[in-house]
Amino acid sequence: MASKTSSLWRALRSYQIYGANTDVGKTVMSTILCKALVSKSPSENVWYLKPVSTGPLSEADNRHISQFSPETRTHCLYQFDEAVSPHIAARSKPPLPDSDILQNVLQHLKSCAEAGPGVTLLETAGGVHSPTPSGTSQADLYRSLRLPICLVADHKLGGISASISAFESLHFEDSHYQNHAYLREYFEKKDIKTIAIPAPPKRNNNDSEDFEMMAEYYKNMSKHDAVEELLDRLTLKHEKRIENLEDMAGRAHKQIWYPFTQHKDVSEKTILTVDSAYGDFFQTRVREGKEENLLTPTFDGSASWWTQGLGHGNPDLSLAAAYAAGRYGHVMFAGAINEPSLLLAESLLGNMHNPRLQKVFYSDNGSTGMEVAAKMALAASSQRYKYNVAKGEVGILGLKGSYHGDTIGTMDCSEPCIYNEKVHWYQGRGYWFDFPEVKLKKGNWVVESPAGMEAALGSKSEYDSLNDIFDIEARNTSSTAKLYRKYIEATLERLVLQEGKTFGALIMEPVILGAGGMHFVDPLFQHTLVSVVRESSNIFSHGTSYPQSDPNAWTGLPVVFDEVFTGLYRLGRFSAASFVQTHPDISCHAKLLTGGLVPLCTTLASDSIYDAFLSSDKRDALLHGHSYTAHAVGCHVANTSLNVMMDLDQSGEWQPYKDDWGVGHTFESTQSESKSMPGKVEIPVWSSWSKDFIHKISMSKDVDSVIALGSVLAIALHDEHAGYTSSATTGLQERMLEGCTQFNIHSRVLGNVFYLMASQTSKPETLRDIEKLLSEALL
Incomplete structure (x- = not known):
């Protein structure tokens, strides 16, 4: 859920009152603080807000505040008559989404801030994890506000456990159990301020006398030294928070x-x-x-460099990390196993639906994971073909514009470009095919060949939809497919047989090349490239035969798919390889693997790759690793992240997006993959960015082309100097950062390409608001 307004103002100090449990005295403490604030700063406004209240109106907490602190401005957003938990009380009413409560709280805080200097106390209902009307934890509901919290501890028997679980403590003195003494010592070790005040008087059967006793109690407590100290501390923290916020950019500029x-x-x-x-x-x-x-509020338009998939601060991922940290910390991995890493390996191998992949190697990020993949592939091919490295370099085959990371090996797997041209040790070992691209241009989906290669790859072709472009089975018998095959075969023969080059792997990002400029590769070209490479063992081996009895063993060259960016539902599917209708021998997965919480990467490989490293000589092993290999925290978070995304896929959560783009279609698997992809395979081709919107902006005079698939949106602006060094997107990027009255948009750009990344949990209304801003800027 998006917070559409600020929760921090210079002149308004806002605090939340939580209870470690029900019936611990939250409202009593709120009353004391309200009276103390009124007395301490008569010129300031004091507000009390109860977002959700249950029980008779005559017993409502805001009425109690009004009785004993009449100068306080009180308000309740949602009052339910039944004295039960909010999720039960709300059953008889229309659904009340958490987002509505949050937005109304924010609007109330905004109105308080606009009324002048003052303080707002927001009192929650029940305990820290008492449910909201929707049934979720109120701690999750209010977490995005990031308001300082005063927690009223539980002074009853068993209250120490409840209070420590709630962590921060503000509590009543109790002469019998003396919880306050233990909690004070416990929390002050953590530099968390605690105070203890006398309990209120016991209730009197005489209402008039009871009111008088409570009024006297509140009068005395509002002047209590501990309460004064608390208010001073809260004010100081407010000022320090603002000072730090305003100082951070300057400090960063000097040091980062x-x-x-x-x-x-x-x-x-x-x-x-x-x-x-x-x-x-x-x-x-x-x-x-x-x-x-x-x-x-600022929309995270790059999904924090493509990692964020389930929302920042996701409680499921946070709890998973805390659980694994408490159970394991970090445990060494070589020759050992922990349950999270084993379950993650089983989940990935099972859900890839790729019978070639049988082993999982762990590393810490996409670049190092691809470094591992290159080592695997080159070792396997060099062993089979008996390459003599001393006679010349073993290179890779790839695609122009590829980018696989910044480690030395992965840099050499990419063609010369701005990322590596001034890196002194870069050599660029390989050959990179130019390729036809998929683009939406002036409302039409086209497959466009690179300039000067129309004769070899075919001229620009138009298609009715993305579904038609991804229909590999139908297109595989087309003249375009024949041109692709002829071009690739002739290129390989020239490189290897005529120029004497040696290659050890085919490495590419399936469907979309990310950092290279969001290039959308014709999936038929990638499918054909894999097929030709696998059928060309005689070329790479210079005529020597290497028959394979295992249909899942690699042939020709090991095929490596870099799915660091495109995999794990970024494009709407668990594996982006399914769009290309082929199975790699090695694939690499990171980014969305842990939903954006912690670094982790996996490199999956076939048994025929794994077997190349089996030997009685330790030097033949894959001597690669990281101190935090398969760290339990990351693996457990990854398991949680994958389970949530698979549930989203299967539950129909994304169905509105799919409906917007039309249902996916089915097609026959190709002959070359028939044993591993039997029968019909459904490939839904859709985007969370609306179909009408991308067609509309493709008509802009400033737009060269648009692509949208899954959560990815990329807009290429016209520029005669297109590329990473282009500044064509500067104005659009600045316009988005200005945003609208509701929120701003932070983005990264790739030269003349402006891209935005939704998360897998983005709300349609948020994306439609962004689309409106982009339309206003481009049309």
């Missing part, structure tokens, strides 16, 4: 060396200060000119 950044263009003013993140949004410091409202 940013990745992929020319620091000549960086200043204190250009650095985005992120206070927190939740769902698809950062809460960022506002730009100059809006000083009173200190934070603004």
Whole structure:
């Protein structure tokens, strides 16, 4: 859920009152604080907000506050008459989404801030994890507000456990159990302030006398030294938080060396200060000119470099990380096993539906995972073909514009480009095919060949839909497929037989080349390239026969798919290989693997690749590893992330997007893959970006082409100097950062390509708002 307004203002101090349990005195403490605030700063406004209340109106907490602190402005958003848990009380009413409650709370805070200097106390209902009307935990509902919390501890028998579980503590003194003494010592070791105050008087049967006793109690407690100290501490923390927020960019500019950044263009003013993140949004410091409202919601348009899939601060992932950290910490992996890493390996191998893949190797990020993949593939081919490295280099086959990471080996797997041309040790070992691209141009889906290669690859072809472009079975008998095959075969023969080059692997990103510029490769070209390479053992072996009895063993060259970016539902499918209708021998998966919480990467390989490293000589082993290999925290988070995304896929959560794009179709698997892909395979081709929107912006005079698939949207702007160094997108990027009254959009660009990444949990209304902003900027 997106917070569409700020929760931090310079002149408004806002705090939440939580209870470690029900019936611990939250409202009593709220009353004390309200009276103390009114007395301490008579010129300031004091507000009390109860978002959700249950029980008779005559006993409502906001009425109690009004009785004993009449100067306080009280308000309740949702009152349910039945004195039960909110999720039960709300059953007789229309559904009340958490997002509605949150937005109304934010709007109330905004109105308080606009009314002038003051303090707002927001009192929750029941205990920390008491349910909201929708049934979710209220701790999850209010978490995105990031308000400082005063927790009223449980002073009853068993209250120590409840209070420590709730963590922060503000509690009543109790002479019998003395919980406060233990909790004070426990929390002050963690630099968390605790105070103890006398309990309120016991209730009197005489209402008038009872009121008088409570009024006297509140009067005395509002002047209690501990309460005064608490209010001073809360004010100081508010001021320190603002001071830190305003100071961070300056400190960062002096000390931080940013990745992929020319620091000549960086200043204190250009650095985005992120206070927190939740769902698809950062809460960022506002730009100059809006000083009173200190934070603004900012859409995470790059999905935090393509990692964020289930929303920032996702409670399922956070709890999974905490569980694994508490159970394991980090345990060494070589020659050992832990349950999360084993379950993750089984889940990946089972859900790839690729019978070639049988083994999982763990590393820590996409670049190192692809380094491992290159080592695997080159070792296997060199062993089979008895390559003599001393006689010359063993290179790779790939696609122009590829990018597989920044480690030395993966750099050499990419053609010369801006990423590596000034890296002193870069050599560029291989050959990279130019390829036809899929684009939406002026409302038409086309497959466009590179300039000057129309004769070899065919001229521009138009298709009615993306479904037709991905129909490999139908297109495999076309003249286009024959041209692709002829071109690839002739190129391999020239490179190997005439020029004497040696190759050890085919490495490519399936469907979309990410960092190279969001290039959408014709899936038929990639399918054909894999087929030709696998059928060309005689070329790579110079005529020597290597028959394979195992249909899942690699032939020709090992085929490596880099799915670091495109895999695990980024394009709407568990594996992007399914779009190309072929099975790689090695595939690499990271980014969405852990939903954006912790680094982790897996490289999956076939038994025929694995067997190349079996020997009685230790030097023949895959001598590669990382200190945090298969760390239990990452693996358990990954298991949770994959389970959530698979549930989203199977539950119909994405069906509205699919309906917008039309249902997927089925097609026969090709002969070359018939044993591994029997029968019909359904490939839904859809995007979370609306079909009408992308067609509309493709008509813009400033737009060269558009692509959209899964959560990816990329808009290529016209520029005669198109490429990574282009500045064509600067204006559009700045316009999006200005945003609208509801939120801003933070984005990264790739030269003349402006791209945005939705998460797998993005709300349609959020994406439609973004589409409206883009339409206004481009049309």
